[in-house]
Amino acid sequence: MAEIRVNMEVGSDGVAVIEICNPPVNALAIPIIAGLKEKFDEATTRGDVRAIVLTGKGGRFSGGFDINVFQKVHKTGDVSLMPDVSVDLVVNTIEDCKKPVVAAVEGLALGGGLELAMGCHARIATPKTQLGLPELTLGVIPGFGGTQRLPRLVGLSKAVQMMLLSKSIMSEEGNKLGLIDAIVSNGELLKVSRQWALDIAEKRRPYMRSLHRTDKLGSPAEAREILKTARQQAKKTAPNMPQHFVCLDVIEEGIVRGGYNGVLKEAKVFKDLVLSDTSKGLVHVFFAQRAISKVPHVTDIGLKPRHVKKVAVIGGGLMGSGIATALILSNIHVVLKEISPEYLLKGIKLIEANVRSLVAKGKLTPDKAERALSMLKGVLDYSEFKDVDMVIEAVVENIPLKQKIFTDIEKECPSHCILATNTSTIDLNLIGEKTSSQDHIIGAHFFSPAHIMPLLEIVRTEKTSAQVILDLMAVGKLIKKVPVVVGNCTGFAVNRTFFPYSQSAHLLVHLGVDPFRIDRVISSFGLPMGPFTLQDLSGYGVAIAVGKIFTDAFPDRTFHTPLIELLIKNGRNGKNNGKGYYIYEKGSNPKPDPSVLPIIEESRRLANLMPGGKPISVTDQEILEMILFSVVNEACRVLDDGVVVRASDLDVASILGMSFPSYRGGIVFWADLVGVNHVFTSLKKWSQLYGNFFKPSRYLEERAEKGMLLSDPSPSTASRSRL
Numbered sequence: 001m002a003e004i005r006v007n008m009e010v011g012s013d014g015v016a017v018i019e020i021c022n023p024p025v026n027a028l029a030i031p032i033i034a035g036l037k038e039k040f041d042e043a044t045t046r047g048d049v050r051a052i053v054l055t056g057k058g059g060r061f062s063g064g065f066d067i068n069v070f071q072k073v074h075k076t077g078d079v080s081l082m083p084d085v086s087v088d089l090v091v092n093t094i095e096d097c098k099k100p101v102v103a104a105v106e107g108l109a110l111g112g113g114l115e116l117a118m119g120c121h122a123r124i125a126t127p128k129t130q131l132g133l134p135e136l137t138l139g140v141i142p143g144f145g146g147t148q149r150l151p152r153l154v155g156l157s158k159a160v161q162m163m164l165l166s167k168s169i170m171s172e173e174g175n176k177l178g179l180i181d182a183i184v185s186n187g188e189l190l191k192v193s194r195q196w197a198l199d200i201a202e203k204r205r206p207y208m209r210s211l212h213r214t215d216k217l218g219s220p221a222e223a224r225e226i227l228k229t230a231r232q233q234a235k236k237t238a239p240n241m242p243q244h245f246v247c248l249d250v251i252e253e254g255i256v257r258g259g260y261n262g263v264l265k266e267a268k269v270f271k272d273l274v275l276s277d278t279s280k281g282l283v284h285v286f287f288a289q290r291a292i293s294k295v296p297h298v299t300d301i302g303l304k305p306r307h308v309k310k311v312a313v314i315g316g317g318l319m320g321s322g323i324a325t326a327l328i329l330s331n332i333h334v335v336l337k338e339i340s341p342e343y344l345l346k347g348i349k350l351i352e353a354n355v356r357s358l359v360a361k362g363k364l365t366p367d368k369a370e371r372a373l374s375m376l377k378g379v380l381d382y383s384e385f386k387d388v389d390m391v392i393e394a395v396v397e398n399i400p401l402k403q404k405i406f407t408d409i410e411k412e413c414p415s416h417c418i419l420a421t422n423t424s425t426i427d428l429n430l431i432g433e434k435t436s437s438q439d440h441i442i443g444a445h446f447f448s449p450a451h452i453m454p455l456l457e458i459v460r461t462e463k464t465s466a467q468v469i470l471d472l473m474a475v476g477k478l479i480k481k482v483p484v485v486v487g488n489c490t491g492f493a494v495n496r497t498f499f500p501y502s503q504s505a506h507l508l509v510h511l512g513v514d515p516f517r518i519d520r521v522i523s524s525f526g527l528p529m530g531p532f533t534l535q536d537l538s539g540y541g542v543a544i545a546v547g548k549i550f551t552d553a554f555p556d557r558t559f560h561t562p563l564i565e566l567l568i569k570n571g572r573n574g575k576n577n578g579k580g581y582y583i584y585e586k587g588s589n590p591k592p593d594p595s596v597l598p599i600i601e602e603s604r605r606l607a608n609l610m611p612g613g614k615p616i617s618v619t620d621q622e623i624l625e626m627i628l629f630s631v632v633n634e635a636c637r638v639l640d641d642g643v644v645v646r647a648s649d650l651d652v653a654s655i656l657g658m659s660f661p662s663y664r665g666g667i668v669f670w671a672d673l674v675g676v677n678h679v680f681t682s683l684k685k686w687s688q689l690y691g692n693f694f695k696p697s698r699y700l701e702e703r704a705e706k707g708m709l710l711s712d713p714s715p716s717t718a719s720r721s722r723l
């Protein structure tokens with residue numbers, strides 16, 4: 001393991017260079033903070049030191065405070081594990097140091113890293129260095145004085161934007177704004193920084209303490225207006241995230257009562273925020289996202305991903321065109337195959353529309369759009385397949401059709417070719433049954449729209465080779481997806497876990513609960529839309545097809561709703577034909593459609609589930625739990641069956657695939673936080689009242705009895721793992 005330390009070297013020019021050394025990102029771990037204090041104290045007292053340069057080893061200044069410490073605080077509840085950096089190190093030791101301190105910033109300075117640099121008397125950076133305060137994405141606020149110094153260096157409006165959106169800037173912009181004093185080449189960084197520090201020492205340049213500046217803060221009235229607008233914005237975009245509002249309050253404190261008081265308030269509320277559930281959830285997600293790319297026996301056995309230059313996509317429908325779009329946007333040649341010229345033209349037009357919409361939204365330049373489209377070729381036969389590195393089949397969910405395609409492509413493609421299917425539910429062993437290339441067969445389950453949604457579920461069978469899995473992971477990363485490797489079962493990890501989401505909502509409606517209330521409860525919890533809005537959006541045909549697949553696979557725990565068929569019988573098909581649970585009018589938000597209520601009544605009569613024919617009485621909290629605990633219950637079965645490598649993979653997948661709120665840490669993490677026993681006893685009670693749909697799984701019951709978390713790894717799962 002690389003050594004964690006702070007180095008100091010004093011040159012003959014009288015400049016002490018203090019260097020943070022904690023690869024790979026020079027995180028400010030506790031020993032680093034202690035080391036900085038020690039070296040700064042030494043440099044301050046040594047007679048041969050006239051000025052100080054602070055820098056980071058290995059081309060990166062610092063990625064901020066060590067996030068592992070947050071995790072320790074979350075586990076122990078002991079906030080005293082956080083050292084006093086803000087006042088003791090940044091204000092007293094660095095900013096108030098009589099000897100000038102210059103930050104030599106290379107590569108990146110994020111969070112606490114940038115805050116240290118802002119405590120220095122000047123900042124010199126290399127080109128394209130990333131600068132930002134992303135603490136809000138971890139459920140906290142900047143805690144080393146960043147809420148006070150950034151507004152004083154770049155102005156209030158820009159600082160609020162950078163902190164609330166966790167948006168970093170490049171050093172070039174930082175230089176224009178006044179955050180960076182000069183930009184120099186990497187080779188010159190130390191030389192210029194040393195000279196700059198000496199210049200300050202000899203009064204050729206000003207000795208600036210950021211916290212004492214007020215020139216960029218604007219008038220009190222302007223500041224009030226900026227903060228008011230930011231609060232209104234946060235109410236809309238981050239209603240469940242306390243750190244946004246706290247950050248604005250702390251900034252305001254500094255404006256009203258001065259920078260130092262702002263620093264004191266910042267340090268105080270930081271400690272409360274670290275202990276919040278939001279911070280627990282977001283820090284968990286930070287590490288979970290990094291763990292997901294570590295797949296035992298795949299990424300740890302010395303294999304290297306092969307280069308995938310050309311991919312064939314079979315089927316130009318919604319999924320196929322989305323997948324092709326994602327590939328060409330990352331400079332991968334795509335051959336799009338369809339069965340007729342009409343279908344092919346339709347597919348190509350969809351891809352063009354996808355690319356052009358990115359240009360219209362300003363996310364892609366017209367040049368890049370043209371280049372991407374030039375990577376696409378439409379075909380009607382397999383002649384172009386002889387040199388493809390990967391095929392992704394994206395035709396309709398029809399087993400014989402997929403089997404035929406796989407036997408055909410096996411003959412047409414080179415022997416190294418990866419044979420992937422975008423099925424969202426069908427067993428991969430069935431698809432590949434008639435081929436002899438089963439080690440090359442893999443699932444590439446994209447989420448719709450495939451060129452936008454970030455998750456890629458990589459489905460492996462017992463036969464899929466490690467090399468093929470690694471190759472698809474690499475392609476996934478190249479096209480900017482987060483690949484999660486999962487085992488083969490109906491619905492795989494995400495759709496299987498979430499099938500009870502819409503089913504429990506329907507069950508509740510048939511017990512007498514208002515669907516619009518259900519949607520409201522789910523949206524206020526933080527999902528972008530409730531189950532009925534989602535059903536309107538995806539169309540009722542999809543709901544019926546998917547419902548049937550899960551009813552066939554898991555007949556003991558599915559609810560067959562009569563409502564969707566009734567809606568279709570009444571000429572409704574959701575947003576598609578403008579007639580769903582909601583009314584869709586151009587330019588306004590969907591409104592509940594009262595004319596759907598008689599259809600719901602009819603469906604309730606047919607299902608005859610309401611006890612004594614009367615609607616059940618439930619609180620909003622019960623509605624939320626009846627829906628989401630059913631999902632947790634299936635997540636338990638997914639964990640029990642070893643469909644995912646680790647519980648946190650399912651958390652990331654639930655966030656990226658189903659838009660489960662990241663600040664709740666993902667579905668399993670959230671359930672652990674709510675309490676395993678509470679989830680178990682609630683489901684047990686509902687199963688007694690309303691039937692088997694809610695019956696707690698064996699995994700959940702065992703964990704509740706043993707007092708274990710759902711995320712605790714279990715040795716018995718390892719032996720049954722599908723991975």
Ligand SMILES: C[C@H](O)CC(=O)SCCNC(=O)CCNC(=O)[C@H](O)C(C)(C)COP(=O)(O)OP(=O)(O)OC[C@H]1O[C@@H](n2cnc3c(N)ncnc32)[C@H](O)[C@@H]1OP(=O)(O)O
Pocket residue numbers: 024025027028063064065066067068108110111112113115134135138141142143144146287290291
């Ligand atoms: C009091 C203060 O105000 C509070 C803070 O400073 S909180 C911290 C604020 N800083 C951040 O949020 C930055 C977090 N880090 C990142 O965004 C990215 O890691 C990065 C842009 C620095 C580098 O990205 P990239 O090169 O893709 O590498 P990435 O895989 O993310 O990270 C490399 C390793 O460093 C670790 N790491 C990155 N930043 C870290 C940090 N601040 N603390 C601890 N570990 C960190 C990662 O966990 C990963 O570890 P692994 O290899 O064991 O999985």
